[in-house]
Amino acid sequence: MNDPNGLVWHKGEYHLFFQHNPCGVQWGHMSWGHAVSKDLLNWKELPVAIAEDDDGAIFSGSAVSIGDEIVAIYTRHTETHQSQCIARSLDNGRSFVKFDHNPVLDENKKDFRDPKVFQYEDHWIMCAVQPWDHQVSFYKSLDLITWQHLSNFGPAAAIGGVWECPDLFPLTIDGQQVWVLLVSLNPGGLYGSGTQYFIGDFDGATFTPKYSTDEPRWLDYGRDNYAGVTFNNEPNGKRILIGWMANWEHVKEHPETSWTNAMTIPRELGLAKYADEIVVTQQPMCSLTYEIEMPMPNSGVIGLQGFVKVGYNADKKVIFVDQFEAPYEIDGGELHLKVVVDQSSVELFTGDGIRAITVATFPPVGTSRDLASFSQ
Ligand code: FRU
Numbered sequence: 001m002n003d004p005n006g007l008v009w010h011k012g013e014y015h016l017f018f019q020h021n022p023c024g025v026q027w028g029h030m031s032w033g034h035a036v037s038k039d040l041l042n043w044k045e046l047p048v049a050i051a052e053d054d055d056g057a058i059f060s061g062s063a064v065s066i067g068d069e070i071v072a073i074y075t076r077h078t079e080t081h082q083s084q085c086i087a088r089s090l091d092n093g094r095s096f097v098k099f100d101h102n103p104v105l106d107e108n109k110k111d112f113r114d115p116k117v118f119q120y121e122d123h124w125i126m127c128a129v130q131p132w133d134h135q136v137s138f139y140k141s142l143d144l145i146t147w148q149h150l151s152n153f154g155p156a157a158a159i160g161g162v163w164e165c166p167d168l169f170p171l172t173i174d175g176q177q178v179w180v181l182l183v184s185l186n187p188g189g190l191y192g193s194g195t196q197y198f199i200g201d202f203d204g205a206t207f208t209p210k211y212s213t214d215e216p217r218w219l220d221y222g223r224d225n226y227a228g229v230t231f232n233n234e235p236n237g238k239r240i241l242i243g244w245m246a247n248w249e250h251v252k253e254h255p256e257t258s259w260t261n262a263m264t265i266p267r268e269l270g271l272a273k274y275a276d277e278i279v280v281t282q283q284p285m286c287s288l289t290y291e292i293e294m295p296m297p298n299s300g301v302i303g304l305q306g307f308v309k310v311g312y313n314a315d316k317k318v319i320f321v322d323q324f325e326a327p328y329e330i331d332g333g334e335l336h337l338k339v340v341v342d343q344s345s346v347e348l349f350t351g352d353g354i355r356a357i358t359v360a361t362f363p364p365v366g367t368s369r370d371l372a373s374f375s376q
Helices: none
Strands: 004-010 013-020 031-037 043-050 057-066 069-078 081-089 105-109 113-120 123-130 135-141 148-153 162-173 176-189 192-202 207-209 226-230 240-244 267-274 277-284 290-295 300-304 308-313 318-321 324-327 334-342 345-350 356-360 371-375
Touching (some): 004 069, 004 226, 013 240, 069 113, 135 162, 148 207, 162 226, 176 267, 192 226, 192 277, 277 345, 290 300, 318 345
Parallel strands (some): 057 113
Antiparallel strands (some): 031 043, 069 081, 113 123, 123 135, 135 148, 176 192, 226 240, 240 267, 267 277, 300 371, 308 318, 334 345, 345 356
């Protein structure tokens, strides 16, 4: 599997559709796999929801909940052409029927993909990428069928690879609404595939960044958090992100059994002020494996999983998971780190959520996940 798709809450269930090859453990025959959860932690995998067919593969996209229906908006992919299509489900996402008059949005391009649709006032907004032009294009629709082009954003900040999997949503800080635009790119991240974000304003037609876009702002400083997008229709008003915990540059290193690859832990997104800017924060939505307080400004190292090291380097002013480092400075006091460790992953967060480092790791079977050592 790869990207999370169609993240939506609908009638008591969180739906996680995902890029999935039903025929093997390598990328191919792209279809939408499906899993559901009531609490975002315990997931039940269901049969493939939207399968590749003679019209093409089913690439990434989103889903909306409308009354009893889930409508999926995905990219139809062939060797020569990508366009946006819809399919509807009347049985809570268990099966989908493709719209008879697909595609609903076709710019006659070889590459044009990853539609994220969300409700805005009384209509729908779609953002999708023109990958090689490093642009996010915005469209508007009243019925999900007829789409009107509004504007383009980009190129901006990191453009060292194709732009993919955009998302646009509002968050609030100090009573002020701010819009966040997520753009994944591959390669051109810190370690191959990566996700950058822009803080700005969206007036219903145009996204305007608030800060200089000379330098990218990274969502994650690890290697393995790509194509992350957020849930539509979240019932508690939270903005929750799930990313693919891998990287196109290293994906072949992932062991294969009857399955391969995983998602990040769900993260609640927020905003904070840091180094004179508004930044996106991430809080893991699960009980933590470890929570560590370290008096500043000392360095500290924690050995995990036998060989992964997590900590803070006071000389470099970075938190780290092995060689993956994120710049982080606070004025004295305690440094608070949150760590989520699973069989094949380490996700490190600063307590305020300002920094995250996500790394897929493959310790030998049976390696302890215990805190092996701690030194300051
Ligand atoms: C991102 C991506 C998307 C595309 C999908 C295909 O990882 O390349 O742009 O829709 O994967 O599987």
